[in-house]
Amino acid sequence: MIPIPGAVFHRVLDKELPLARRSQGAWIEASDGKRYLDASGGAVVVNVGHGREEIAQAVYEQLRALSYVHPTMFATSAVEDLAAALRAHAPGGMDRFYFMSSGSEAVETAIKLARQIQIARANPDRQVLISRWKSYHGLTMGALAAAGRTSFRQPFYPLLRDAVHIPPPYCLRCSYGLAFPACRLRCALALDETIQNLGPTAVSAFIAETVGGASIAVCPPPEGYWPLIREICDRHRVLLIMDEVMCGMGRTGQWFAAEHYNTVPDILVLGKGLSGGTLALSAVATTTALMEEVRANGGNFVHGGTFSHNGIACAAGLAAVKILEREQLVERAARLGSRIGERLHEALADSPHVGDIRGIGMMWGVEFVRDRGTLTPFPRSAKVAEKLWQTLFEQGVLLYKSVGLAGTDGDGLIISPPFVITENEIELVIEKLRTVLRGALNA
Ligand SMILES: Cc1ncc(COP(=O)(O)O)c(C=O)c1O
Numbered sequence: 132m133i134p135i136p137g138a139v140f141h142r143v144l145d146k147e148l149p150l151a152r153r154s155q156g157a158w159i160e161a162s163d164g165k166r167y168l169d170a171s172g173g174a175v176v177v178n179v180g181h182g183r184e185e186i187a188q189a190v191y192e193q194l195r196a197l198s199y200v201h202p203t204m205f206a207t208s209a210v211e212d213l214a215a216a217l218r219a220h221a222p223g224g225m226d227r228f229y230f231m232s233s234g235s236e237a238v239e240t241a242i243k244l245a246r247q248i249q250i251a252r253a254n255p256d257r258q259v260l261i262s263r264w265k266s267y268h269g270l271t272m273g274a275l276a277a278a279g280r281t282s283f284r285q286p287f288y289p290l291l292r293d294a295v296h297i298p299p300p301y302c303l304r305c306s307y308g309l310a311f312p313a314c315r316l317r318c319a320l321a322l323d324e325t326i327q328n329l330g331p332t333a334v335s336a337f338i339a340e341t342v343g344g345a346s347i348a349v350c351p352p353p354e355g356y357w358p359l360i361r362e363i364c365d366r367h368r369v370l371l372i373m374d375e376v377m378c379g380m381g382r383t384g385q386w387f388a389a390e391h392y393n394t395v396p397d398i399l400v401l402g403k404g405l406s407g408g409t410l411a412l413s414a415v416a417t418t419t420a421l422m423e424e425v426r427a428n429g430g431n432f433v434h435g436g437t438f439s440h441n442g443i444a445c446a447a448g449l450a451a452v453k454i455l456e457r458e459q460l461v462e463r464a465a466r467l468g469s470r471i472g473e474r475l476h477e478a479l480a481d482s483p484h485v486g487d488i489r490g491i492g493m494m495w496g497v498e499f500v501r502d503r504g505t506l507t508p509f510p511r512s513a514k515v516a517e518k519l520w521q522t523l524f525e526q527g528v529l530l531y532k533s534v535g536l537a538g539t540d541g542d543g544l545i546i547s548p549p550f551v552i553t554e555n556e557i558e559l560v561i562e563k564l565r566t567v568l569r570g571a572l573n574a
Contacts, residue, residue, distance in 0.1 A: 154181035157552045159529070167524070170548045170560040171531035175344065175377045175494065177408035178464075179454045180551035186409050186450040193446035202440035209442035213449045217416065220386040220452075223395045225416045229432075230440045234376035234402030235269025237413035238338070241398045242273055243434050245336035245370040248397075248421055251428035254368075257335040260294040261325055261369075265301060265536070267345040268338065268374055277338050280346040281539050295329065297321040299343055300352040303487050303498070303506065304537055311353045319359040326367045336370040336398075341388035342491060344377035348533035348543025349489055349496030351383075357392035370397040376413065377494070380404035381455055381550065384465025384492030391491070397421060407451030408549075412444040460550040468492040470554065471546060474561045484572045495546040497564075498536055499572070508541035516542035519571055528563045 135147055150162040157180060159167045169177060179186075193209050200207060214228040229244075231237045242260055249257040262268070264279035275284060276291040279299070284291070298306035300318045307317045326334050337360065343350035364371040373396040378388040382404060385391055389399065398421075402413035425432050438444075455461055472490055479485045479497060486500030486508075499515055501507045509515040516532045519542075523530055531545040546560060 156180050156182065157549050157556055165527065167527050167529050168548075168556060168559060169529045170546055170552070170556075171529050172404075172408060172547055172549050173529075174403070174531060175382065175545065175547040176403040177549045178381055178404035178493075179407040179451050179458075179460060180549040183407060183409075183450070183454060185454060186407050186447050189446045189450035190410065190443055193443050197442055200442070201437075202435065207440070207442040207445070209445045209449065210440050213445040213452070216449055216452045217401075217414070221416055222387050222389045222399070224418050224420075225395065225399055226419055227417050227422045229415045229417075230445060231413045231415070231436060232411040232438050232441070232444070233269065233271075234400070234413050235271040235274040236436065237376065237400045237402055237415050238268045238274040238277065238374060239271055240415045240434055241338065241372045241374075241400050242277065242336065244398055244415060244417065244421075244425070244432060245372060247425050247432055247434075248370060249335045251424045252368075254332060256332045257369075259329055259334045261322065261329075261334060261337045262294040262296055263299040263339050263343075264296045264306075265299045265343065265347040265350075266296075266338075266340055266374075267377075268340075269376075278346070280535060282535055294338075295325060297325050299339075299347060299350065300356045301343070301347060301350055302353055303489075312355075316353065316355055316359050319356050319363065322360060323363045323367075326363070326369060331367070334367065334369045336372050337364055338372040338374060340374045340376075340378060341392070342378040342383055342494065344494070345531070345533055345545075346535065347496075348498050348536055349491075349494050349545055349547075351489065351491045352392070357389070357394035361394050361396075364397075372396060372398045372400065374400045376400055376402035380451075381461035381464050382492055382494050382547070384461065384468050386455075386461055388491075405451070406444055406447040407454065409451070410444040410447045411438075412441070412448050455550075458551075464493040464550040467550070467552065467554070467557065468494070471495050471548075471557055471561075474557060475546070475564075478561045478565045479568065482568060482572075484568070490546075493547055493550055496533060496543050497546070498541070498543045499568075500541075506537070508537035511535065511540045515572070516544060519544060519567055522567045522571060523563060526563055526567065528560055530560075530564075 262277040266279040268274040268277040399416040406412035487498040533543040
């Protein structure tokens with residue numbers, strides 16, 4: 132094996148990575164001068180575009196004014212201002228924001244907050260978390276237990292305090308073999324059934340991505356799914372956590388994906404694009420009423436972290452929100468996102484190895500299959516997504532991989548560029564994807 136130079140323990144150990152030097156707009160440049168079109172915004176992170184001077188300036192000014200204060204000792208204007216800015220866009224009545232660093236941490240925070248609300252309601256037996264297969268909520272232990280991606284869970288399974296998983300709303304490969312709308316949303320009714328099976332006072336919360344992302348190659352739910360989930364949660368007094376780490380902050384063409392489905396959760400989780408994809412910043416949103424329930428029951432939410440409610444990261448967040456507002460980038464995400472969908476369908480729909488093209492706003496997935504008629508996936512061992520991804524990478528186009536879509540087999544790629552991408556750049560992505568697909572899969 133060729134040794135990897137340097138002193139870093141990289142995330143990728145099977146190859147050497149190019150050294151990234153600078154980034155601007157939708158482009159990343161490496162130290163050898165090669166340019167990459169960032170058509171996935173990294174891991175569906177960069178929304179306002181790379182190299183935003185305004186964010187750099189906000190961070191610099193905040194850092195000079197106030198470098199660090201502990202969140203149990205001081206409030207900070209930067210944190211207050213970002214919360215107020217988010218409140219103006221958040222779904223009905225969500226008016227309290229608790230800030231952390233990573234999406235995984237925010238998911239952990241949401242799970243603990245739900246539990247603490249249940250304790251405050253004198254329901255200490257409500258301990259079980261229900262989540263969905265083919266979901267992604269992060270890789271820290273609690274978030275991983277909630278996540279439904281087998282390949283990430285398997286090595287650590289013995290260490291997890293597992294959630295109870297129900298099938299996702301994945302119409303292409305419905306777990307019940309049904310078709311929408313005749314199915315009458317069997318996958319949502321599975322939540323009702325599971326809560327009943329676990330017992331009337333066992334379940335604390337249900338967590339799900341508003342729009343399925345990393346583990347399901349983007350999967351918007353069918354009409355009626357979320358209102359039915361909300362009704363089931365209310366009926367059983369189970370708290371609803373919507374994870375919008377990936378699909379929030381304008382990604383779907385609305386500020387929050389929940390708005391597409393007229394559903395307001397009890398707890399909403401944000402990350403990734405919250406700082407414009409710059410500093411590590413995540414958040415949990417809830418209501419004053421729920422916060423007051425916790426407060427009335429003994430004072431504090433037993434949670435936190437050295438870098439929670441961090442003013443520097445929140446300064447980046449506020450600058451990103453201002454850019455989204457001023458440049459109307461959420462509207463642009465809706466408009467150009469539709470264009471991406473149209474072009475993907477025009478360019479790839481007749482490919483024998485494209486099983487599905489799905490998405491919303493600036494979040495699109497293409498699922499590859501060995502046989503389009505039967506939707507038979509490629510075996511995971513063929514590493515089709517990885518090979519397509521690598522060829523595109525070498526040709527200067529960055530997409531995001533999503534695998535394990537059919538059982539543990541199955542391959543997809545996610546197209547989720549910064550909202551500032553131009554129509555010409557979109558054409559470039561589509562053209563490259565089509566050419567690479569033809570070359571690699573003879574399709
Ligand atoms: C829906 C969702 N939740 C949580 C996470 C975890 O976020 P992080 O990688 O910042 O810990 C991700 C990351 O991809 C995500 O997509």
